[in-house]
Amino acid sequence: MDFLTLIQVLDSSMRMATPLLLACLAGLFSERAGIFDIGLEGKMLMAAFFSAAVAAITGNVWLGLLAGIASSLALSGLHGLASITFRGNQLISGVALNFLASGLTVLIAQSWFQQGGRTPSLMTAGRFNGIELPFAIGPADAEAAGRPLSEMIKEASMVQQLYSELISGHSILVYVSLLAVPLTWWVLFRTRFGLRLRAVGENPAAVDTAGISVQGLRFAAVGICGLLCGIAGAYLATGLQAGFVKEMTSGRGYIALAALIFAKWRPWHALGACLLFGLLQAVALRFQSIQLGGFTIPVQVMDALPYILTVVILAGFVGKAIPPRAGGDPYVKER
Amino acid sequence: MEKMPKWADVVLIPVISLLLAALISALVILLIGESPVEALNLMVNGALGSTYGWGYTLYYATNFLFTGLAVAVAAHAGLFNIGGEGQAMIGGLGLAVVCLYIPFPHWTIALIFAALGAGIFGAAWAAIPAYLQAKRGSHIVITTIMFNFIAAAVLNYMLVNVLKPKGAMDPSTAKFPETAQLPSLHEILAPLGIEFSKSAPANVTLFVGLAACVVVWGLIWHTPLGHEIRALGKSERGAVYAGISPVRTVMITMLISGGLCGLMAINNVMGEAERLVLNATEGAGFIGIAVALMGRNHPFGVFLAAILFGFLYQGGAELALWTNIPSELIVVIQALVILFTGALDNMVRIPIEKIFLALRKENV
Numbered sequence: 001m002d003f004l005t006l007i008q009v010l011d012s013s014m015r016m017a018t019p020l021l022l023a024c025l026a027g028l029f030s031e032r033a034g035i036f037d038i039g040l041e042g043k044m045l046m047a048a049f050f051s052a053a054v055a056a057i058t059g060n061v062w063l064g065l066l067a068g069i070a071s072s073l074a075l076s077g078l079h080g081l082a083s084i085t086f087r088g089n090q091l092i093s094g095v096a097l098n099f100l101a102s103g104l105t106v107l108i109a110q111s112w113f114q115q116g117g118r119t120p121s122l123m124t125a126g127r128f129n130g131i132e133l134p135f136a137i138g139p140a141d142a143e144a145a146g147r148p149l150s151e152m153i154k155e156a157s158m159v160q161q162l163y164s165e166l167i168s169g170h171s172i173l174v175y176v177s178l179l180a181v182p183l184t185w186w187v188l189f190r191t192r193f194g195l196r197l198r199a200v201g202e203n204p205a206a207v208d209t210a211g212i213s214v215q216g217l218r219f220a221a222v223g224i225c226g227l228l229c230g231i232a233g234a235y236l237a238t239g240l241q242a243g244f245v246k247e248m249t250s251g252r253g254y255i256a257l258a259a260l261i262f263a264k265w266r267p268w269h270a271l272g273a274c275l276l277f278g279l280l281q282a283v284a285l286r287f288q289s290i291q292l293g294g295f296t297i298p299v300q301v302m303d304a305l306p307y308i309l310t311v312v313i314l315a316g317f318v319g320k321a322i323p324p325r326a327g328g329d330p331y332v333k334e335r
Numbered sequence: 336m337e338k339m340p341k342w343a344d345v346v347l348i349p350v351i352s353l354l355l356a357a358l359i360s361a362l363v364i365l366l367i368g369e370s371p372v373e374a375l376n377l378m379v380n381g382a383l384g385s386t387y388g389w390g391y392t393l394y395y396a397t398n399f400l401f402t403g404l405a406v407a408v409a410a411h412a413g414l415f416n417i418g419g420e421g422q423a424m425i426g427g428l429g430l431a432v433v434c435l436y437i438p439f440p441h442w443t444i445a446l447i448f449a450a451l452g453a454g455i456f457g458a459a460w461a462a463i464p465a466y467l468q469a470k471r472g473s474h475i476v477i478t479t480i481m482f483n484f485i486a487a488a489v490l491n492y493m494l495v496n497v498l499k500p501k502g503a504m505d506p507s508t509a510k511f512p513e514t515a516q517l518p519s520l521h522e523i524l525a526p527l528g529i530e531f532s533k534s535a536p537a538n539v540t541l542f543v544g545l546a547a548c549v550v551v552w553g554l555i556w557h558t559p560l561g562h563e564i565r566a567l568g569k570s571e572r573g574a575v576y577a578g579i580s581p582v583r584t585v586m587i588t589m590l591i592s593g594g595l596c597g598l599m600a601i602n603n604v605m606g607e608a609e610r611l612v613l614n615a616t617e618g619a620g621f622i623g624i625a626v627a628l629m630g631r632n633h634p635f636g637v638f639l640a641a642i643l644f645g646f647l648y649q650g651g652a653e654l655a656l657w658t659n660i661p662s663e664l665i666v667v668i669q670a671l672v673i674l675f676t677g678a679l680d681n682m683v684r685i686p687i688e689k690i691f692l693a694l695r696k697e698n699v
Contacts, residue, residue, distance in 0.1 A: 038480065082678035086685075091415055091476050093678030095624060096670050103666030104363070110661045111367035117661060254480055261477065298496065304488035307481040311463075314473035314481075323474070 003158060007165045009282050014170065015240060016285075017278025018177045019044065019232040019249075023256035024263070024270045025177075025184050026228035032188065032265060033221030034201035034326040038094035039079055040229055041253025042101030047072040047233025049105040052119040052244035053112060055126040061238050064126065068237075069230030075101065076226025084218050087330030098253070106246050119237075119244040128171035128239040136160075136168035173235040178271075180228065185267040197221055201324035204331040214331045232256075258310035265324065277306045339691035349629060349636075349676060351683050356671035363667060369660055381653025382646045390520060390535020391652070395619075396645030397537070397602045400544035402623025403641050404551050405595035407632040411555055412588040413568035418464060418479025419596040420620025421486030422457040426597025427604040428493060429456025431508050431611035434515040435498070445515040449605050450543070450598060457597015458590040460486060465589030469582040475589075483620070494613060507612040517606045538606035544641075547595065548634040554591075555634075564588050596620060625669050628676040644669070 023040045030037040047068035055064030075097050082093040106117035113119055132138040137156060142149035153161060188194035196217055200207045204214045236252070237244045259277055263269035283290070284302035291297075361371035382392045402419045409416035416422075433452035439445035464478035494506040503509075520537040524530075555561040567574040567584045574581060599619060604611050622644055629643070630636025651665035675683065 038476070078674075082674065082682075086679055086681040088678035088680055088682075089415075090678075091417075092624070092628070092673060095417065095621070096674035096678055099621070099666050099670030099673065103663040103668075103670060106661055106663040107363065107367060107667060110659065110663075114659075117663070251484060254484065257477070258481060298492055300488040300492040300495075303491075304485045307484045311467070311473075311478055311481050311485075314471075314478055315467050316471050316473070 004154060004161055004165070007161055009286055010279070011166045011169075012282035012285065013275060013279040014166065014174060015278075016281040017274045018170075018174045019236050019240065019252055020256045020259055020277055021177045021271060021274040022173075022180065022228050022232035022235065023253055024259045024274050025180050025267065026225040026232065027257055027260045028184065028263075028265060028267060028270060029188075029197070029221045029228070030225035031260065031327055032201045032324055033197050033218050034204060034324055034329065034331075035079075035083055035218055035222055035225075036090040036094065036328045037079065037222075037225060038091055038257060039075065039097035039101075039253075040225075040256050041249050041251070042094075042098035043072040043075045043226060043229035044233035044236065044253050045098075045105055045247070045249045046075055046101040047230040048237035048248055049109060049119070049233075049244045051230075051234035052122060052237035053109070055122055055238050056113075056119045056243065059123070059125050061122075061126050061128055064238055065128075065231070065234045068234035069227055072230030072233060073223065073226040076222045076229075080219050080222045083330060084215055084222070087332065090328055090330075102247065105244070109244065109246075117246040122238060122242040126238065127242055128173055128235070130169040130171055131175070133163075133168035136164040138164065138169055171235070171239040173231060173239050176231065177235075181267050181271045184270075188267065193220075198324075201326055204326050204329075208331070208333060214333070218331075229253075255306050258306050261310050261323075262306075262313050264322070280305050338688045343687060343691065345631060345633075345636075348680070348683055348687060349631060351687070352675035352680070353629070353672065355675050355683070356668060359671050360664070360668045364660065364664070367660065369658060374654055374658065374660060377654055377657055378646070378650025381657075382649035385532065386530065387532035387535050388649055388653075390532045390537040391649040392642070392645040393520070393537040393541055394535065394602065394607065394645070395648040396641045397541045397544045397606075398599050398619040399622050399626045399641035399644050400638065401547065401595050401599035401602070402620050403626030403630060403637040404547055404623075404634060405592040406623040406627035407630065407634070407637055408551060408555070408564070408595065409588055409592040410627060410632045411561075411568045412564045412584060413571070414468070414585065414588060414592075415476050416461070416479055416589065416592045416596075417476050417624065418461065418482050418486075418593075418620070419623045420616055420618065421479070421483035422460045422593040422596035423599045423603075423616045423620050424486045424490045425460040426453040426457035427600035427611050427615050428490060429453050429597065430600040430604050431498065431511075434511040434605060435508060438512065439514045441514060442517055446517065446539070446543075446601065446605075449515065450601055453597040453600040453604075454594040455597070457600075458594035461589045461593025461596070462586070465586050465593075468589075469585040491613065494611065498611065505612075508610045510610045511605065515605065516609050517601070519606075536607040538602070540602035540606045543598070543601060545638070547598065548638050551595075552634040560587065596623070622669060625673045625676075629672055 023044055027037050027040050050071040051064040051068030054067035055061045079093050079097055082088040083090040109117045109119060137152050139149055142152055153164060196207060196212055200214055200217045208214050236248060255277055259270060259273035262273040280302055284299050364371045364374050382388045405419050406416055430449045430453035433449050464475050464482055467473040467478050468475040498508045499506055500509045517538045521531045521533045523539060563579045563584050566577060566579055567581055571581055603615050626637055626640040626644055629640035647665050647668055651662045654660045655662035
């Protein structure tokens with residue numbers, strides 16, 4: 001494997017990691033506030049559909065993004081209603097939302113577009129396209145020189161290859177997801193809101209005693225979760241791919257959940273975990289099976305590895321993953 | 336004093352939840368521009384209007400019986416087994432190995448050994464999450480979700496690289512030998528003079544499923560083990576005080592639960608497909624959640640709910656065939672049932688409790 005191939009695999013990992021990272025941070029906010037959310041998958045799927053559908057109809061990807069976020073927020077609201085207001089089982093609510101999204105997206109897609117549960121393919125304006133950073137070699141340069149892009153990249157220096165392939169040329173949402181990591185860290189660990197949010201996930205009674213609304217804080221956390229899942233879904237349908245297809249999240253919400261546990265509910269570790277799982281996906285996508293010193297690793301092992309790693313972490317063989325203490329418990333205010 | 340009579344809890348609340356789910360489903364159908372009345376008509380005709388329809392309804396119902404019972408048994412111990420899908424997949428694997436490699440003289444013997452294979456494989460797949468929950472405190476919901484995905488990868492690997500006959504294109508095993516194929520309802524009912532559709536997949540497993548209902552009922556309410564399971568589910572501290580070992584009970588409960596999911600393979604793998612294919616479970620493991628919630632974790636309730644979902648699945652398939660409504664409508668209905676009977680239970684329960692309290696005050 002030469003340097004350029006390596007860079008290309010890493011580049012692909014970055015793109016695969018983006019929806020995972022956004023969904024993982026979404027889950028981080030929710031679970032840090034004590035609301036388990038196994039409905040990340042459903043929210044992403046819903047957002048993926050509505051962003052692609054609105055982008056296809058209006059031809060404007062930003063309107064698509066807004067629609068995606070709105071639909072994801074609607075599911076978040078439902079999750080909040082069930083698990084905060086009516087103190088229902090958060091896990092069951094999450095399961096229900098996943099099914100709701102999985103069914104509704106196909107149902108509405110069929111009704112709106114009649115293409116067997118998918119949206120029409122998005123044209124350039126309906127997608128988030130790559131952003132060319134300064135001094136990077138991109139499609140525009142290739143056109144100006146009249147040569148294929150891959151050839152120009154191949155001839156460039158290593159630094160230029162790294163810069164042009166890996167760092168430059170992603171869509172804006174990739175950079176947004178990267179920025180969301182320090183932002184999440186700052187909000188959670190450097191603001192009063194973050195302190196309260198974490199407290200509500202550890203000991204809601206104490207927060208309540210201080211005169212702060214537990215329900216309000218938890219709804220805020222669930223709302224942020226919806227927002228981030230919305231962006232994740234929109235990226236899937238309008239950035240990574242050009243349009244919505246049935247079940248297009250294909251378990252990413254669960255991988256994000258796995259990454260969250262892997263990261264032990266910490267933002268910077270979440271970045272690491274998502275990049276690792278993104279790399280696994282990228283490798284599985286590029287190579288069908290991997291030769292490793294006489295052994296052949298089948299592609300199914302790559303598929304299952306994020307889940308296996310998470311189980312190992314959960315089992316406490318490699319450090320212990322301790323979730324927020326009040327996670328999953330509905331808060332009953334004393335009367 | 337009870338806030339409301341038992342019948343209200345067991346019958347009234349599920350029925351109201353179901354009506355709410357049905358109402359919203361009807362709204363969804365209206366919104367996509369179809370007629371809910373016509374849709375219901377088509378579903379009833381397609382699922383219950385002929386022995387062919389009944390054959391499919393009962394076939395699906397049999398699948399859901401097993402997964403529903405599995406979720407219900409685990410729920411009695413306070414465990415949420417969301418891994419039915421994976422356990423059923425691995426159960427299918429165990430069953431396929433037994434059916435392919437052991438020559439059986441007759442289907443009755445094949446059925447017993449296939450059930451053993453499927454049950455043991457399914458139970459084994461539930462054993463690891465159970466152990467991690469019992470011994471290491473890893474949340475069983477998360478581990479069973481992860482094990483669903485791992486099961487899919489294992490099945491995929493086994494079918495593509497190991498079990499697929501040489502030269503075959505699609506990832507599935509060879510067809511099981513003649514003696515390892517189960518009689519369909521048609522073959523069972525014909526000697527009794529009852530005409531039943533030949534092409535419907537309902538088979539003898541239906542009776543295995545019904546037997547499983549009775550066994551689970553006996554186990555949960557009439558054995559010491561069942562008492563331990565329910566005690567643990569009500570209060571872990573109470574159970575420990577009563578001398579019950581949580582580790583042992585969690586393990587046994589999950590083994591039973593996983594085994595039940597594994598048994599589903601008799602129906603879908605041995606009874607219907609007669610070979611193991613990739614997507615054999617078709618989400619039945621997840622429907623078990625809705626079925627158990629709807630049936631209030633009681634085997635009789637599970638039985639009714641399984642028939643209901645069997646009807647929905649067959650009716651939904653018919654809808655997709657004759658109208659512009661895709662079969663995903665059923666997934667939406669399933670989601671709404673889970674939402675209303677599970678997560679939003681209090682939304683229905685609290686007003687009804689208030690009504691009963693008000694009525695009682697008036698009577699006094």
